[in-house]
Amino acid sequence: MRRLAVLLLTLALVSPTPALASDNPYATLFSPTADASVPLNEPLLVIGGAFNGESGGITEVDISTDDGATWTPVDAHTEKWTLVITPTTPGPLTIHARAHTASTTGPVTVSRTIQVGGATTPPIISPNLFLNDAPEPDANDSDTAPVELGLRFLPDRNGFLTGAGIRRGDYTGPVTAHVWSSDGTLLATQAAPAAQRFQQITFTAPVPVSAGTEYVVSYVTPAGGYFATENYFTGGIAQTPFYLPVNAGVYSYDGDFPAQTWHSSNYWITPSFGV
Incomplete structure (x- = not known):
């Protein structure tokens, strides 16, 4: 019996188990x-x-x-x-x-x-983090008012804005996407049909963009029902080919250029870039 106990103890010490696995x-x-x-x-x-x-x-x-x-x-x-x-x-x-x-x-x-500082044009990373880092379910905002939700961004090279991706909340009906210059000049409008979860909107005419210049891409949801994650854009995000500044998420309830911010919120909009 004593020899059996010793054998079992020896096996326990040398046998790999999840509990003994190295971190x-x-x-x-x-x-x-x-x-x-x-x-x-x-x-x-x-x-x-x-x-x-x-x-x-x-x-x-x-x-x-x-x-x-x-x-x-x-x-x-x-x-x-x-x-x-x-x-x-x-x-x-x-x-x-x-x-x-x-x-x-x-x-x-x-x-x-x-x-x-300075300027670099490294290879484009695709897809981008702020597209893949999906919001948690509790990011679904209870707001039901019509609102324009946007994202400020600067491209790191000349090219074209070819579209935008949006994460859908409760509202899944048609929306309208916009592209703006930093002074509020409307550069493009694109209607998009009803969709659920994630929607990729492609602009009929790609919008020329210049390196180091700020733009806003946005969409209008006529009945709220969008994702919003507060305290997200607390610092700039550098993901080639875009730089998103602090407080990159913007909105407007007035039907005009979205320029207001709320607690560094992310409204889950992603620009798409082409050359």
Whole structure:
């Protein structure tokens, strides 16, 4: 009996089980994208994720912008995380990220260099994060008033705005999309039929856009029923070929140019770019 007990104990110690599996926390970085240009002395939103395989248990992610001399911890219990930084030195800036579980600090698993100030035209990233990062169900706004919802953006190169994607809320009827210059000049109008969930609107005539110039893409929902996520655009988002400034989400209840903001809200509108 004693020999059997020893044998069972030995097997328990050497047999791999999920409980004894090593933690391998891994951090990812979605935004900003590599080599994107960002403004000097303006808040920048860094967005990423983290995972630990089937074991889970991610607790936080550390971010460094000084080659690991110092680290800033960010809560990542949901395996998603955001951090606002303000670049103050022109030139290249490298962001490093590592993930934690309760028992393990992982190695640096992502390093990404961006350009502070100046202008770059890196390869276009498609699809964009702010298109894929779908709103939670509780982002469905109870507002039922007619409203124009928009997004401010700056392209990083000359080209064309070919359309817009919108995430649908409760209202699924027809909508009208618009493109505006930053001074409120209407550049294009496009009617779109009823749709559910996500709708891609294609402009009959693509709208020429210039690098470094701000535009607004928007749509009118005649009965509210849209998605809205507050405290989203707390920093700029740099995702090639677009830069979205702080408070990029805008709206208007007056039937004119959407220029008002509310708690840095995201109304889930995505411009589509072509060359």
